[in-house]
Amino acid sequence: MDAKEHKAHRPRQSGVKKDKKTKKQKKIEDKNPKAFAPLSGRKAEKLARRKQELIQKKLHAPLVDRTPVEPPPTVVAVVGPPQTGKSTLIKSLVKRYTKHNLTEINGPITVVSGKKRRITFIECANDMNCMIDIAKITDLVLLLIDASFGFEMETFEFLNILQVHGFPKIMGVLTHLDKFKNNKTLKSTKKRLKHRFWTEIYQGAKLFYLSGIINGRYPNQEIQNLSRFISVMKFRPLIWRNTHPYLVADRIEDLTDPEEVRMNPICDRTVTLYGYLRGTNMKPNMKVHIPGAGDQYLADISILPDPCPLPDKARKSLSEKQKLIYAPMSDVGGVMYDKDAVYINIPGNFTKTDDNEGYWK
Template identity: 30%
Template structure:
C-alpha cells in the first residue's frame, strides 16, 4: 500500500515533467487573465453612447430610420467609386489622346537662356536619338519606334522675341537650355541667364507656361566637379521656374535617353486658353497666286490639327494677317506615321514630300461665317447709329437754347429754375421795380393811426 501510494503520488510529477506545456494550460483554469476586446474602433458615435439612452428613447428609434442611414452610406460609397472610375477613365483617355498613334506629334521647343548656348548640337542629338534610321534627322518631326512617340523639335531663335512668343504659344514642352560653363554679363540678374533670356521668361509667364524642363549642357567629365556644378546651376535657376520644373543633364546619349523616356510618360499641362479653340502649327506653307485677280492669293497650310475640332464653315485667324474664310480642307495621309512597319506605309526620303489626299471638305455657302468686321445697321430695328449732319445741327441748336441767358428772380435755386419754362419767362427786373412802386403807394394810401393824428394836429 505504501508503494502504491508512492506510485500514485509520483505519477503526476512524471506527467508534469513529460507534458509541461499542456498541463500548465490545463491547470491554470480561470486564473488566466483575459482582457476585454476593444470594440469601439469600428463603432459609431451613436453606438458608443447607446447606454446613455433611456428605454423610452430607444423605442422611438424605428428600424426604417436605421435602414435609411445604411442605404445612404452605401449610396455614398458607390458614388465615390463611380467618381474614381470616371477620373481614371478620363486620365487614360487623355493619355491615349496625347501619346497614341493617332495623336498629333508632341512639340518640344528648345530655348537657350543665353546667347552662348548651342541649340543646333542639342537638336541634332535629339533627332538622331529619336530616328534610328537617320531619316528623321532631316526634318523637325520624327516618329520613334523605340519610344512609340512622335515628336517635333523646334529651336527658338535667340534675339527674336516675336518668333519665341509664337513658338511658346504652340509648345507642349519648353526645354530651357543652360550652359554650365557660360558666364553672362554683369547687368543680368542671374549668372546663367542673359538680358534677352530674362525678358523672354517674363513674357512666357504672362502668356502662360506649358510644361517646362531645364537641360544643363557643357558639364565637366570629372564626376565630383560635375555633380557640384550641376548642383550650383540648379540652385541658381530654381527661383526662375515653377516648383515642379525638373533639371536634367543633357550631354551624353544616356542622359538624353533618360530624358526622352521621362518625357514620353510625362503628363503635359498646357494653358487653359489653348484648349478653348482649334489651332494648327504650320509645318509647310505654300502660296498660290490668283489668275483672275493679281491682288489676291490662296495660302496653303499643312500641319496637324490640335486642340478642338475645326469646321470648314468657320473663320480662321492667321497670325499677323487677320481673319479669313476657308476655301477647303484636305485630309492628307499621315506623312510621319508611328506604325509604318506594321501598316506597310514606310516612305523613303524621296517620298516624304509627296502628298496624298484622302478626302476633302468644302464649306456650305449658307452656313459659312461672313467676313463682316462692322455691323450693318438696320433703320427699322431702332439700332443706335452714327448721327447724321442734320441731327448734329439740331443738337447744336438745342445746346444754344440751353446756354441762352435767363433772367430769374433773386434767390432762385437751380432746381427751381429748372421748373420755369422758357415761354413763361418774365422780365423780373421790370416786375421788381413795379413791385417796389406798389409798395410805396400802399404805404402812402394806408391810413395808419399815428399818421392821421399827426396830420390833424398839424392843421
C-alpha cells in the first residue's frame, strides 16, 4: 500500500490563532525595528519615489468644464488611408443609431445616440489640410487600419498632427480581417498590430476588430459593440478648446447677389455658416479665422432652432421617432444642399402607356 499523502500546511487566514500570531509579530517588530527595514537605503528611496510617482499619475489637474446643460454633439472623426473602409463604417454606425441607409457621405452627419448625447460623424479625406482641420475639432478619433496591409504613412502623420493639438481620445479599428484565411496568421497579425498601436498611443489603448462586409455594411454585433463604447465614452476637456469659441460648419450658403457675381466673379461674398457653437461665447464683429480663407469679421450671429434636438422624455431606450439624423450635405430626407442651390427630391412613379411609346407620365 502507498503511504497516505499529507495535505500541505495552510496557515490561518482569520480567527483567534491568526490574531495571536499577528500580536506576536508586532511585538518582535517593536523590539527590533531595524531588523525589518530595507537593507539598502537607495532601494528604500526608489520604492518611496515610485510610490509617489504612481500617486501623481492618478491625479489630473482639475479643469473647468464649460459645456452647457444641453451639450453640442460629440465630434467623432473617422480617419484612415484610402480603401480602409471609412465610408462603410460611418454608414454602418448611422444605420445602427438611426435605421437610415446612407448612399453617399458629404459633410458632417449628426445623430441622436442616447437620452443625453448626440454624435457628429466626420470622414477625414486623405489630405494634410483636412487632417489638420479634423485634429483641431474632434473629440474622438476612430483610426482605421488595414490589417492586410498594416500601418501606413498617413496614420503616423495624423498621429503627429494630433500631438500638437492636445491629443484627443483615440480608438483603433482593424479592418479587412476577412482576407486572412489562416487562423494562426490572423492571430499573430492582430497581436503584432495591437502592440505597434500601443507603442504609438499608450499601453492598453482600445483596438476594435471588424471582419468582412455583409450587404455593404459591417456585421451588426461588431458595430453594436463599437457604438456602445462611443455612446458611453467620457472626454477630458482640452485647455485650448475650453477657452476659445469655435464652430464646426454643418452647411454653408452663399448669400451674394447672383447678378453681382455674374458681373464680377471675384467680388467679395457674403456667406452664412450653420453649425453648433463649442467652447466659449461668440459675439458679432469678432475676428474669426476660417481655414483656407484667412481672418474675417463676423457681421452677425444668431441662435436658430436645434435641427437635431435631444429627446424631451425618453424611457430606458429611444423610440423610433426620437432617433433623429441631421445631414444637410448628404442625401438624407430628400433634401440636398449644394454650393449654390437646394435640391428637393420628390419620389414618384413613372409608368409607360401602351398607346404612345414615347410618352411618359
